[in-house]
Amino acid sequence: MRKWVSGMDDKLIKAMAELDEKAVLKLVKEELSQGLEPLSILKQIQTGIEKVGELYEKGEYFIADLIMSGIIFNNVLKIEEMNLYTTESKKCKIGKVLLGTAKSDLHDIGKNVFGSMMKMAGFEVLDLGVDVAPETFVARIKEFRPQIVGISGVLIVALEGMKETVELITAAGLRDSVKIILGGTIVKNGVDFIGADAYTVDPSEGVKLCLDWFEA
Template sequence: MDNLTELKKLIVKHVEQLDEEAVIKLAAEALNKGMDPVALLETVNIGMEKVGKLYEDKNYYIADLILSGLIFRRILELDKMKQHFLQNKDKGVGKVVLGTVKGDIHDIGKDIFKGMLEANGFEVIDLGVDVPKEEFVRAVKENKPDIVAMSAALTNTIETMRDVIRALVKAGIRNRVKIIAGANHMNSDISKYIGTDDFSNDASTGTKICLKWMREE
């Protein structure tokens, strides 16, 4: 199969169907045929968005979401993906402190966002999950990032995200960074309430926002 467009369609289809081995095989084939690693991740992300929609419609279960995250991680482990990350490591596009906020242990969205950021040349300091506001403050002081990215899957984390920003304000470091919040339930009103500079409902859009910020700087 020589047509990358057809390969993309098949990758999206098999991600949606959670056919792990088929996705890995097609991803490796696409990379060998010259597909850009960033384009591959964006393609996989389209399939994962479809998985997310099936979950929202109660056609898939939480185990299916977890499996889609495992598929994404396996793609990141492909040799050509690793080579791309190594080549981009010293590009210095920007530095991001990333974490899933306290009260939430979901890491699928965070890990996908991290992979896409790194594929685009960002350095990512991953704080993990269930991260308290104090840890975000410490990480900003120590690492001097350009961007702080808060991830969440639970709707009850809105106040927690707001508390993180209040803590950054109290520490006198809020204005040093751009802040983005990522979650399926995020919208402009919630973003404004929390106090972020922007928000995203998917990793691809979030990455483009971060790249835009760095170009503006």
């Protein structure tokens, strides 16, 4: 836990950025009891995690701090009301989404944020985890029959995994049955060459795109 992250007024964002797990969990519970939407709580947590990333890049935080930010985020999602909201909020699911981090990439904080937001929007999400091989994506598409496949990645090497996955989905004759959306910081400079239907680093925009596909 760090106590020197300055310049932030929002208590929850600050507590997350300082990796003060006890304060984060207490503030989330307080905000829930005050009737705040879980989605807006999630957005504050996300801003705090982004601050952790910036501090790591400046050399003020270390790998252990990054891992801690992931642990705190996962513990926030375990709070009953947050969990209920992400799993039970919409009884009638809009559609199915298969989600995973691309091959060779172990980063999952951003994927988990996007997955939670998709669940909150009413999608049924099957999360395959990290370092997901293209063959695994294809096998699970055949079983789960999602309408959308989301691939996350932050490492440069993830681009190759994303490209191979889209190619294998196409080779398996499944490309017309799914929309493919890419996300994670690595897509911010454009990844048109991969052949997905969309890409974005903004999870809210990602959710909106997916909802639009169902309304079209």
